[in-house]
Amino acid sequence: MTTAILAEDEPAQMTELARLLRELWPELRIVAMCEDGLSALEALDTYCPQVAFLDIRMPGASGIEVARAASGKVHVVFVTAYDEYAVTAFETGAADYLLKPVTPARLGQAIERLRARVVTNASTDLSRLLDALDAQMLARQSRGGLKWVTANLGDTVKMFPIEDVLFFQAEDKYVRVVTTEDEAVIRTPLKALVKQLDPEVFWQIHRSVIVRAHAIDRVQKDELGHFHARLKSRTEALPISTAYLSRFRGM
Amino acid sequence: MNTSLFQPLPPDAVAGTTWGPFRYRRYPVFSLPWLRGRFVVSATAVVLYAVFSGLGQLAAGNTWENAAAVAGYFALGVLGMFTIGPALATWVRHQGFNRRLETWRVIFAVILGFAGGMIADAWASSQMKRPMGMKEVPASKRKISDLDEATLRLGALVGGFGYFACGGGLASLAYFSEQRRLRARTATLARLESDMRLTVLQAQIEPHFLFNTLASIRPLIRQDASRAESALDALAAHLRAVIPQMRTSGTVTSTLGQQADICASYLDLMKVRMGERLRVEINVPPDLRAQPFPPLILLSLVENGIKHGIEPKPGPGKIILKASIAGAELQVSVIDDGVGLKDGLSGGLGLANVREQLEMRYQTAARLSIATHAEGGTMAEIVIPVQYPPA
Numbered sequence: 001m002t003t004a005i006l007a008e009d010e011p012a013q014m015t016e017l018a019r020l021l022r023e024l025w026p027e028l029r030i031v032a033m034c035e036d037g038l039s040a041l042e043a044l045d046t047y048c049p050q051v052a053f054l055d056i057r058m059p060g061a062s063g064i065e066v067a068r069a070a071s072g073k074v075h076v077v078f079v080t081a082y083d084e085y086a087v088t089a090f091e092t093g094a095a096d097y098l099l100k101p102v103t104p105a106r107l108g109q110a111i112e113r114l115r116a117r118v119v120t121n122a123s124t125d126l127s128r129l130l131d132a133l134d135a136q137m138l139a140r141q142s143r144g145g146l147k148w149v150t151a152n153l154g155d156t157v158k159m160f161p162i163e164d165v166l167f168f169q170a171e172d173k174y175v176r177v178v179t180t181e182d183e184a185v186i187r188t189p190l191k192a193l194v195k196q197l198d199p200e201v202f203w204q205i206h207r208s209v210i211v212r213a214h215a216i217d218r219v220q221k222d223e224l225g226h227f228h229a230r231l232k233s234r235t236e237a238l239p240i241s242t243a244y245l246s247r248f249r250g251m
Numbered sequence: 252m253n254t255s256l257f258q259p260l261p262p263d264a265v266a267g268t269t270w271g272p273f274r275y276r277r278y279p280v281f282s283l284p285w286l287r288g289r290f291v292v293s294a295t296a297v298v299l300y301a302v303f304s305g306l307g308q309l310a311a312g313n314t315w316e317n318a319a320a321v322a323g324y325f326a327l328g329v330l331g332m333f334t335i336g337p338a339l340a341t342w343v344r345h346q347g348f349n350r351r352l353e354t355w356r357v358i359f360a361v362i363l364g365f366a367g368g369m370i371a372d373a374w375a376s377s378q379m380k381r382p383m384g385m386k387e388v389p390a391s392k393r394k395i396s397d398l399d400e401a402t403l404r405l406g407a408l409v410g411g412f413g414y415f416a417c418g419g420g421l422a423s424l425a426y427f428s429e430q431r432r433l434r435a436r437t438a439t440l441a442r443l444e445s446d447m448r449l450t451v452l453q454a455q456i457e458p459h460f461l462f463n464t465l466a467s468i469r470p471l472i473r474q475d476a477s478r479a480e481s482a483l484d485a486l487a488a489h490l491r492a493v494i495p496q497m498r499t500s501g502t503v504t505s506t507l508g509q510q511a512d513i514c515a516s517y518l519d520l521m522k523v524r525m526g527e528r529l530r531v532e533i534n535v536p537p538d539l540r541a542q543p544f545p546p547l548i549l550l551s552l553v554e555n556g557i558k559h560g561i562e563p564k565p566g567p568g569k570i571i572l573k574a575s576i577a578g579a580e581l582q583v584s585v586i587d588d589g590v591g592l593k594d595g596l597s598g599g600l601g602l603a604n605v606r607e608q609l610e611m612r613y614q615t616a617a618r619l620s621i622a623t624h625a626e627g628g629t630m631a632e633i634v635i636p637v638q639y640p641p642a
Binding site: 009035036037039059082099101102148155157186193 | 458459461462463465466467469470471523524525526527528562563564565566592593594595602603620621622623629
């Protein structure tokens with residue numbers, strides 16, 4: 001008998017998927033119905049199912065994260081509301097996908113394929129598909145534009161428009177966010193920030209510094225031969241490491 | 252009756268100095284408060300000048316009665332000239348014609364008033380001649396050189412311009428500049444509002460929202476037909492509220508009640524989708540429902556609460572929408588017990604637009620604050636001035 005888990009955070013959809021599966025694939029045994037990504041990860045461990053139907057956007061852990069844990073062991077079927085962008089990633093055929101709302105006809109096709117695969121037990125490596133999906137999620141987020149830097153200050157949240165930020169500087173566990181008149185600390189590591197910032201606008205000039213290129217007034221060399229960037233509207237001198245110095249040649 | 256004429260203009264529609272005696276310029280040009288303030292300023296200047304010229308008459312040996320008559324007629328004539336046109340234009344504005352009609356009638360009123368002012372001035376001048384001891388000289392007996400004649404004409408021309416400027420000409424220019432500024436302001440507000448509409452619309456027709464909603468409604472048709480019906484109604488009502496409509500003019504006036512209803516239909520849909528997981532509490536007192544409230548910004552905050560607070564959080568979540576009045580302020584807040592705002596970089600939550608709209612409509616009188624709630628989650632609060640005391 002084939003075993004399956006379902007992961008879907010919206011109960012109405014979960015019930016419906018379970019009903020359709022019971023109707024179209026009576027031999028399938030649904031061993032767990034999970035309302036979030038974390039319990040789906042647990043269920044993978046506990047039941048080692050052969051099939052997993054995964055919603056992509058879920059609280060706790062996304063369907064993509066759950067699929068990573070399942071890759072190579074479980075036949076994954078994504079159930080997604082996403083549009084054609086994401087669908088192109090599935091065309092590789094590594095995993096099947098169902099578009100919401102799920103129709104019995106389309107689910108029937110997926111079941112046919114799953115039955116064949118379960119028999120041969122050829123579950124595929126999903127890492128390339130998952131990387132592609134991850135990249136698309138990230139692109140989708142940055143298309144909305146990174147517009148704010150959010151810093152928790154005790155009970156309130158301080159929000160800086162990204163246009164106001166002059167530089168980010170890592171200090172111990174925190175990162176300082178500095179604008180012309182204000183500053184705050186955030187816990188997002190510099191490494192993660194670099195990936196989300198526009199590399200034309202913000203330049204990394206040191207292991208611990210990302211600066212708005214337009215805010216730089218001049219570059220100075222001190223007695224020890226170290227380079228520093230001086231800003232137009234702040235007094236700080238920001239260190240420039242030699243590895244990043246090439247950006248300033250010809251400035 | 253056009254009541255907005257009794258309200259000060261928004262600061263960005265005001266031109267020129269507004270300190271001290273010129274405070275009246277904060278009111279619309281050709282409004283009653285404006286006319287009152289302008290009259291006080293011009294009357295003070297004219298009376299002072301009249302007193303000085305009366306004193307001049309005394310110094311030149313004229314009698315008290317004559318000096319007073321000269322000063323009095325002078326003041327009457329000049330004030331008439333300064334005031335009749337603007338007063339007529341003010342009367343026109345308070346009739347509440349549409350803008351095109353109003354503009355033409357205001358111009359006509361100023362010209363008519365100026366003509367009336369000329370007559371008043373001519374009458375006052377003729378009255379002043381006797382007490383000043385001047386005699387009428389028949390034109391045939393006047394001895395005036397060509398140069399004097401030219402100088403007099405130039406003087407009359409310059410004086411005429413000056414009189415026209417003070418007698419409503421400058422005020423008319425200010426009136427046109429005010430109209431232009433108000434139009435620009437309306438355009439900016441309309442742009443911000445349509446930007447917001449677009450942002451909200453993007454969130455609504457985002458595949459995640461739309462297809463998940465459809466996928467949740469689909470099984471209801473079989474299980475609970477009446478709930479499916481009401482869910483479809485809520486979806487239709489919701490899309491109708493957020494899809495831009497062809498509108499003929501400017502910005503729509505919306506009330507807190509309408510905006511709360513739009514949020515309620517959205518939250519109804521989210522309840523259909525999330526089931527027991529989502530609890531909703533809407534507490535907008537009935538007497539606050541008529542308060543004017545800018546469109547869609549409340550929905551934007553509620554969506555943020557769901558999308559960035561409750562959806563990413565495993566387990567149940569609650570969203571509270573409440574409104575209250577504190578002093579002269581209307582406070583509307585959206586509270587969720589979700590994951591809270593993570594620090595770091597975040598996408599456009601539509602908050603920039605919310606801030607801009609509030610600033611445009613209420614200047615410094617409005618605030619948007621975001622706070623991490625004590626029991627976790629996030630609270631977004633909008634504070635705007637109360638528009639009238641609730642009944």
